[in-house]
Amino acid sequence: MPTISNFGRDYTESRDDYVYSYFIRLQGNPSSLNVHLPGMIDLARVPKDHIMDEGFYEFFAGLDDDGEPTWTSSTDPDQRIPVFEDAQGVGWNLSVIYNIGLERYILATEHSASFSAKVGFFEAPEPWGPWHTIVYYEDWGRDSGISDVGNSFFWNFSNKWSSDDIENFTCVFTGTGDMDSLNIVNGTFVTNQATDNGELEGDL
Secondary structure (H helix, E strand, O other): EEEOOOOOOOHHOOOOOOEEEEOOOOOOOOOOOOOOOEEEEEEEEEEEOOOOOOOEEEEEEEOOOOOOEEEEEEEEEHOOOOOOEEEEOOOOOEEEEOOOEEEEEEEEOOOOOOOOOOOOEEOEEEEEEOOOEEEOOOOOOOOOHHHHHHEEEEEEEOOOOOOOOOOOEEEEEEHHHHHHOOEEEEEEEOOOOOOOOOOOOEEO
C-alpha cells in the first residue's frame, strides 16, 4: 500500500519538481493486513506533471560514488534498492511527511505486529535517507488511560496543524475498537544540536 510523501498543501514545500511515493515491499500474501517481514520500503519518484503516467516513474537504485541517488525505470523494478529496512518488519501502511522547519523527513510505520500500537518514528535529511530512529514503541500510548489506544496501527503528522515554530506538532492516528476513528494527539519535538553526520538527536 503506497503513500505519497506530504510536502504541505499543493506540494508547495517540495524541494524539487518530483512527487515521491513510498512502497512497502510485500512479503507473503499481498492482501494481508499484517506486518511484512523482513521489513523493506522502496521509494519512487515521478515529475509533478506526469503523476498518472506510469512510464515516468523511477525507483531508487542506490547512491553513486559521489553519494548522489541513482534511479531505475519502472519497467526494470528489480534494480530497485530499499531506502528503509527494519528486521522487525514494517506495517501494511506508513506515512511520510517533510517538516520544513526541522528540514527532515519523518516516517511512521508499525513493526512486529499490526493493530498493537507497535510503531516506530524515524527521520532523515533526504527522501532516501539515511533514516535514524526518533523513538521506537512497543506499546504506544500505554500511559494515556484510554483502553483501546493499544489497538492503534496508523500515525501521520499533520503539516497543516503544526505550529509556526515547527517544534509543536499534531499527530493523527487510527486503530480498531473505539480507536476506529480520527484521533488527535499533540506533542513536541525535542531536538539537540545536529551531530557531525547530520543526524538529529532528540525525543518525541
